[in-house]
Amino acid sequence: xxxxxxxxQQALAALAQAADETKLREWxxxxxxxxxxxxxxxxxxxxxxxxxxxxxxxxANRVKAALTAAYEAALKEAKEKALQASLTxxxxxxxLPGRPRTRGRLHPATQxxxxxxxxxxxxxxxxxxxxxxxxDKLNFEDLNMPAHHPAxxxxxxxxxxxxxxxxxxxxxxxxxxxMKESGGKPIRVILPGMxxxxxxxxxxxxxxxxxxxxxxxxxxxxxxxxxxxxxAFARRMFGPERQVRIRSSxxxxxxxxxxxxxxxxxxxxNRDRLTKGTGWLEILGAGMxxxxxxxxxxxxxxxxxxxxxxxxxxxxxxxxxxxxxxxLFWQNDLRFLRQF
Ligand code: DAH
Numbered sequence: 001x002x003x004x005x006x007x008x009q010q011a012l013a014a015l016a017q018a019a020d021e022t023k024l025r026e027w028x029x030x031x032x033x034x035x036x037x038x039x040x041x042x043x044x045x046x047x048x049x050x051x052x053x054x055x056x057x058x059x060a061n062r063v064k065a066a067l068t069a070a071y072e073a074a075l076k077e078a079k080e081k082a083l084q085a086s087l088t089x090x091x092x093x094x095x096l097p098g099r100p101r102t103r104g105r106l107h108p109a110t111q112x113x114x115x116x117x118x119x120x121x122x123x124x125x126x127x128x129x130x131x132x133x134x135x136d137k138l139n140f141e142d143l144n145m146p147a148h149h150p151a152x153x154x155x156x157x158x159x160x161x162x163x164x165x166x167x168x169x170x171x172x173x174x175x176x177x178x179m180k181e182s183g184g185k186p187i188r189v190i191l192p193g194m195x196x197x198x199x200x201x202x203x204x205x206x207x208x209x210x211x212x213x214x215x216x217x218x219x220x221x222x223x224x225x226x227x228x229x230x231x232a233f234a235r236r237m238f239g240p241e242r243q244v245r246i247r248s249s250x251x252x253x254x255x256x257x258x259x260x261x262x263x264x265x266x267x268x269x270n271r272d273r274l275t276k277g278t279g280w281l282e283i284l285g286a287g288m289x290x291x292x293x294x295x296x297x298x299x300x301x302x303x304x305x306x307x308x309x310x311x312x313x314x315x316x317x318x319x320x321x322x323x324x325x326x327x328l329f330w331q332n333d334l335r336f337l338r339q340f
Contacts (some may be wrong), residue, residue, distance in 0.1 A: 034232040143252060238319075238320070253293045283316065
């Protein structure tokens with residue numbers, strides 16, 4: 001019994017000396033570990049005469065409970081002290097204003113694409129995407145340009161190392177994809193996407209740029225529908241007063257082919273520079289879909305007609321914002337991008 005009392009005193013004294021959590025845990029192992037002193041004291045019970053066992057056991061349990069409680073209280077206190085110390089040595093100023101999150105924004109190309117989608121969606125067009133890596137057949141042949149056709153020179157092409165596979169030079173091959181998937185039903189879609197051309201990069205030409213293609217196919221579709229659609233689009237995009245001028249042109253995949261200009265506002269100081277003094281600016285190419293193209297898409301040119309157009313959103317952005325260098329779009333210069 002005296003040994004138990006001495007053990008208790010010794011343990012409490014040692015506990016009072018343990019300065020931090022590590023030391024406390026060491027103390028715990030010393031007294032309560034598998035080969036600890038408390039365990040050894042409990043083990044004594046077996047060696048005692050029968051009549052002393054009960055009293056010794058009761059006292060041992062009391063000491064055990066007292067030490068456990070003292071240990072737990074000391075541990076809690078040590079943890080609180082450590083927390084206080086860390087808070088005062090490394091103070092946290094809750095009154096500091098938070099760090100503002102930098103807000104992202106849409107790339108100007110995405111913004112204009114969405115404007116174009118919205119306008120054509122109102123006109124009942126669906127948006128359709130097709131691949132950027134195309135076969136020579138779809139990029140040229142099905143668009144009425146057989147191999148060695150001189151019109152292919154209009155597109156400086158990136159050829160891949162796989163024969164017959166190119167990066168699409170325009171979104172027009174999408175016309176063939178849509179027709180093949182529509183299986184003879186009427187079509188009214190726009191096809192936005194990235195195009196690639198093997199150009200010398202300059203302020204006016206890039207090797208990659210967006211196009212938005214349009215395709216309408218059905219019974220009795222006429223040039224008047226094309227003109228009405230383009231005019232509605234131009235006025236929504238560039239202002240309700242815009243006049244549209246149509247010039248005849250040539251594309252292998254349309255017959256007849258046209259180019260569409262809009263008049264540039266007279267009060268814009270950039271008017272002369274942008275329009276080279278003419279007052280008119282080209283915004284897109286278009287035409288009535290060539291019978292060979294309809295056939296390539298599985299449509300019968302004796303039954304249906306169609307119109308198509310192709311425009312360059314980067315070019316439109318340059319017009320709208322008087323941007324004079326097309327290379328700015330893909331350089332990721334935040335000083336440029338933040339202006340939109
Ligand atoms: N694909 C032509 C180009 O890249 C643009 C174009 C012109 C598309 C007339 C058309 C069209 O659908 O009818 O220059």
